[in-house]
Amino acid sequence: MSTATLQQTRRPKINLAVIAPIVALVVLVLIGIAMNPNFLSFANITNVLARSAFIGIIAIGMTFVITAGGLDLSVGSMAAFVAGLMILVMNLLTENMGGGLPVILIGVALALFAGLAAGFINGILITRAGIEAFILTLGTMGIYRSLVTWLADGGTLSLGYEMRELYRPVYYGGIMGISWPIIVFAALAILGEIVMRHTAFGRHCAAIGSNEKVARYSSVAVLRVRLMTYVMLGLLVGIAVVMYVPRLGSASATTGLLWELEAIAAVIIGGTLLKGGFGRVWGTVVGVLILSLIGNLLNLTDFVSPYLNGAIQGVVIILAVVLQRNTGTAR
């Protein structure tokens, strides 16, 4: 195809890319309403939102990493490992100093710190040792997954009954019927959108992803900003774990399996460029909602087998990337 035809059709396509995720979301909601009257019920909606919150919180961080031209495949395993570590330490503490609020607070602090540290390790190796992000995080993905399996001795790590009861409200409780994970997700999404669009950090991420050399020549601290995106993502994984552990009270070798792919998919569906240079957090939120709505719809209707969930999600992801490519090459 010639540049000429691409350039002439560029403008409408950019607009299409902007609104496409929203249109898809609206269509899904309309299908849902048509298929099942329960779809719009308060219970169903809060259920969908609460389940998307973990991936959503991680995907917010992933948006920054990808916008700055990076990638992190390790977040799913990292979440499992942090969850396992948190449960293990909380159980140990319960034995030694009896249960209670302090143990939970220590557990939460530990999870946040462990996430931060894991993100820092990824980031420092990518920026200072110059290892390709894809390869490095593929490596740490394997390492964390194997560590959690080892911690759990191949089985499941479960939080003691007493602690579980005490910790439960963090997932199940909330304000006015809206559970904490939803509130935290919403708050972080708003914060993320502001950081991306209105702060120097967000602008620097986009600049680095767009052309690293230009960013460096413009005295942007390229390595530091890159590192920060991974650290931030690690911290967000920690936060997601803090919200996730009270849900089941356990962690195993299959915890957080494929979360990294769902998070990356949500980011791309939302319109962030996979090659970096442009990202938007609100799009990611829409992407997360699209992915979990597909699953929810298949469960609510017996039109299509829920086993086809993955296939439909796959089609949506491919469509999103095709759309991106058409706008991307016109530049």
Place this chain on the structure above:
Amino acid sequence: MTSPVLALEGVTKSFGPIEILHGVDFALHPGEVHALIGENGAGKSTTMKILAGYLDPTGGQVTFDGKPIRFAGSDEAEDRGIIMIHQEFNLAEHLSVDQNVFLGRELRRGPFLDHKSMRARTAELLSQLECRVDPATPVNQLSVPDKQMVEIAKALSRKARVLIMDEPTAVLTGRETEVLFRQIERLRAEGVAILYTSHKLGEVKRIADRVTVLRDGTMIRSDRTTDVTEDDMAAAMVGRELSDLFPAKVGGGADAILEVGGVSVPGVVEGASLSLRKGEVLGIGGLVGSGRTELAEAIAGLRPRSGTVRLKGQELPPNQVAHAMRAGLAYLTEDRKGAGLLLDKTLRENLTLPLLETFGRPLIDRGREEAALDRAIDDFAIRAPERGMAVGDLSGGNQQKLLLAKTLLSDPEVVIIDEPTRGIDIGTKQQIYTLIAKLAAEGRSIIVISSEMPELIGLAGRVIVMHAGRIAGELAGDAVTEGNIVRLAMGMDDNKEDSAA
């Protein structure tokens, strides 16, 4: 006269609602070198892209061998022998030189690529261009002028009937320009129709048979080159008479503001020392590859180096751009597309990038950014059809003006400008020279690196010339002449060792 090969008849072109070309008539004849000149944003590149099939005209028609034609794309135009060298590089950065030259038209032996003949043919083309680049080098390791020579080699490797060159000499030094001109003369003798743009009117006068002036998307006049003077051309382009190109030189104070001692960059710069006085314009000349840019980048903290750099007595650490910028030293890169501007971002985002922190913390103040852009557009006469457009859609010269605005945004005391007027029209050139003189008069100190002799001679009170990574000598006052600069640049004056500092 022969009948035209390729012509435009009443061609208009719009991007969105804005019409850029208004009814352009234009013809290219075999064996004729035709120059198209005009201010930045006049529509020269757009006209050329329409001729070469990269863009479709909005109205009017293109004729080829007298018959109307509509190219499905640049590939079809290329198949008919219409070859274009773009203003911006179109090279695959990670591929080697020979792979780039034969990109899309690889030579084969049976089902396999014939690497040997492609390499040999490339070496032959490069030696024709007197360019000493190994065909196996990846393009991203080449200097900007060498990349341009590769573009030219690529164009020469095709059987051209029409050769269109968009500012091919903007990034070349005098010697390389001569080489290119010899090739142009050879092609002209072979009956190729050549279209050429340049902001260097001296070149146009020398090489072109016919010159056509474009102003704001309209043809103003078209003459045989022998019938017009350079001043006529400049006046027709700008629409007014131009007075002296260079403002009066300012002397500069006595105190050194920047002292560079024994700076080396492994492999490219060897023990360079210089000192810059307050309020002075210092020129750095030399051939391409003599280490001018590398020295400047080392001083600006963009490269690892040894040796010392002192700004106002304070030592600047190596390889820390942000530190140098905060201390008051800014560098304008010669590589606009690769290191200067984010082509897919807007003017505003590009302008404020180096100084974002000062536009409000933690949240960026959009209003102040817009105000800064307003000022930049005024001060540097940037012509952007739309405020929110991507910088990559600006004309080349307007990109350069934006880059200048971006570099000067931090209000630096010392500015190193690498090729300040690359691709800039003569009217704006004058504005930029005036600006440089004004900066110096305000007490700022400026280093100008330039491949254009008149620019060095007209602007700088003192010129340092580099040869093969070393400072070959320094010229001041009346000794700043073209002859002296060339002699030093060629390394013909060895007894005048490093008299700077």
